[in-house]
């Protein structure tokens with residue numbers, strides 16, 4: 654008899670998706686692509702399956718998970734939408750926007766997805782493989798990014814495998830994720846919208862629909878996942894570098910790149926933030942594997958640059974835990 658080695662990486666074709674859906678119904682863990690990053694999924698109504706996500710990621714249990722659903726109608730069976738949330742869902746779903754809303758009293762989702770809070774984070778992913786998996790499984794899927802807690806998010810099946818080796822039942826390989834940065838997370842202070850995490854949809858775009866966003870620093874609610882150190886490579890990061898030494902690697906941006914790095918990768922030679930977005934985590938993974946300190950050039954902070962700078966700041970922050 655052959656001993657199956659976990660995790661199995663399989664193409665996200667019809668057979669792969671069918672088996673992944675069955676694994677999810679049986680309480681297993683399946684990594685799958687979304688338009689932002691890969692998710693590590695489990696049946697969101699199954700407490701044991703959700704607990705297995707925390708164990709696989711070694712994620713602290715105070716940090717709640719995003720629940721992925723097929724459409725807004727399904728989301729409304731789990732959470733209470735206010736008028737601004739309704740507008741945001743119609744404008745951005747399916748897509749890279751997560752809404753944190755009060756759970757309904759009869760909400761069948763595991764309490765663990767909310768980490769004990771009375772709210773739940775919901776998102777309708779746009780990636781066709783994620784959509785198909787949701788439809789075939791017939792379940793809401795709890796899925797944080799498919800990386801070990803605190804580490805760089807996975808934008809390819811190979812990243813998932815490196816980060817969660819042996820702790821996932823199946824990895825559905827759907828190629829590189831198109832956006833490359835996690836969803837923008839919006840919560841509400843009573844009915845006032847709050848930016849909990851900058852992400853793949855620029856906050857200025859969200860404000861066109863929601864009106865001005867508050868930031869967690871000036872109001873009471875916080876996203877428990879917004880730890881100072883996150884997305885951390887093993888190598889140290891030096892931000893806003895204008896020069897580089899031969900003992901460093903360089904993460905560059907734009908056409909005007911300092912010479913002398915051992916290895917240099919350019920997020921976007923054309924200075925295109927969307928391209929930079931899609932390349933960020935993959936290039937961090939590649940440079941990190943070299944094992945030298947990483948110098949990072951300055952990235953503009955407007956539009957998509959907001960989320961890129963947020964990730965880089967956290968990646969460079971002193972590590973809180975080992």
Ligand code: TXA
Pocket residue numbers: 687689690691692693716717718719751753767770772773774776796797798799834835836837838840849850875876877878879
């Ligand atoms: O693009 C994405 O959002 C990816 C894909 C897989 O959908 N998912 C993702 O999940 O990035 P995760 O778990 O790595 O990040 C979820 C963020 C965390 O910062 C978490 O603290 C916050 O959402 N969050 C989840 N539920 C929350 C809640 N009830 N209240 C406040 N923040 C919440």
Ligand code: MG
Pocket residue numbers: 797798806
């Ligand atoms: Mg994450």
